[in-house]
Amino acid sequence: ATPLSITVGTGKGATAGILIRSAEALETAHKLDTVVLDKTGTITKGTPALTDVRPTGGCTEDQLLALVAAVERSSEHPLAAAIVAGAHARDLDLPEVIAFDSVTGQGVRALVEGREVLVGNHRLLAGAGIDIQALQRDVQLLAADGKTPMLAAVDGEAAGVIGVADTLKDGSAAAVAALVQRGIEVVMMTGDNRATAAAIARQVGINRVVAEVMPEHKAREVKRLQGEGRIVGMVGDGINDAPALAQADVGSAIGTGTDVAIESSDITLISGALSGLVTAVDLSRATMRNIR
Ligand code: ADP
Numbered sequence: 001a002t003p004l005s006i007t008v009g010t011g012k013g014a015t016a017g018i019l020i021r022s023a024e025a026l027e028t029a030h031k032l033d034t035v036v037l038d039k040t041g042t043i044t045k046g047t048p049a050l051t052d053v054r055p056t057g058g059c060t061e062d063q064l065l066a067l068v069a070a071v072e073r074s075s076e077h078p079l080a081a082a083i084v085a086g087a088h089a090r091d092l093d094l095p096e097v098i099a100f101d102s103v104t105g106q107g108v109r110a111l112v113e114g115r116e117v118l119v120g121n122h123r124l125l126a127g128a129g130i131d132i133q134a135l136q137r138d139v140q141l142l143a144a145d146g147k148t149p150m151l152a153a154v155d156g157e158a159a160g161v162i163g164v165a166d167t168l169k170d171g172s173a174a175a176v177a178a179l180v181q182r183g184i185e186v187v188m189m190t191g192d193n194r195a196t197a198a199a200i201a202r203q204v205g206i207n208r209v210v211a212e213v214m215p216e217h218k219a220r221e222v223k224r225l226q227g228e229g230r231i232v233g234m235v236g237d238g239i240n241d242a243p244a245l246a247q248a249d250v251g252s253a254i255g256t257g258t259d260v261a262i263e264s265s266d267i268t269l270i271s272g273a274l275s276g277l278v279t280a281v282d283l284s285r286a287t288m289r290n291i292r
Pocket residue numbers: 039040072075076077079080104105106107108119120121148149150189190191192193213214215238240
């Protein structure tokens with residue numbers, strides 16, 4: 001494209017709240033045939049709320065929630081914030097914890113009044129050798145609703161399941177439909193539970209889901225799609241997403257996301273709405289049409 005058409009395209013983008021950082025991104029966006037969307041904070045609002053507390057027995061809902069929230073108070077994960085806010089809403093006193101530790105993409109653990117408490121996904125508990133059979137039913141029920149189930153264990157025994165739900169951003173489903181209408185395959189990628197991811201994907205009209213991806217493997221998934229000869233766009237908001245955003249042919253960051261994600265991407269969608277990506281693709285098409 002000519003420098004003038006690039007300037008015009010970039011200017012139109014800026015007016016629409018889409019910051020395009022390179023001429024190359026504007027020139028490539030119309031060629032995308034695959035777009036990978038992070039789930040939490042990209043398709044959904046990323047501000048989950050506590051919905052369910054289901055102890056397996058042995059303790060009450062409030063006792064389980066207090067233990068779990070005490071541990072999550074030391075975590076910076078949005079899921080943790082939802083659990084702590086839920087405990088505050090119930091006026092629970094949270095005990096002190098020591099020896100807090102977090103495992104990226106899996107969960108957290110700490111000692112609470114002498115008891116070892118673990119909260120996270122099945123990988124975290126399985127890795128600690130805990131039998132999660134008693135939790136499976138609740139995990140499946142919550143996930144089928146699109147909620148994120150977190151498994152809790154106390155002193156090596158399954159103790160219950162905590163459910164947290166995020167809501168879709170307005171316009172996510174419409175943006176997915178618009179991308180599909182332009183011949184682009186949309187893929188959801190998330191570290192979240194497979195069943196939860198599938199439920200959310202169904203709500204927004206996405207057929208292809210890559211779930212339970214470890215944060216460090218998101219870029220590898222993008223690379224794999226590129227290896228199939230695809231031109232791949234990626235949209236994400238988190239620190240986790242930064243390498244995948246850099247790997248993609250066109251990386252777009254949610255404007256309200258983390259700085260690292262923004263710095264690793266070619267395009268910033270300032271309002272965070274996914275419709276911005278559709279606009280970027282259309283701008284790219286118009287820009288390239290002008291020069292032919
Ligand atoms: P996402 O890709 O949705 O941002 P992450 O990779 O951050 O997800 O986390 C993947 C999964 O690990 C979560 O869905 C959750 O099950 C578990 N997890 C991560 N952090 C925590 C935490 N602080 N407490 C409980 N579970 C957690």
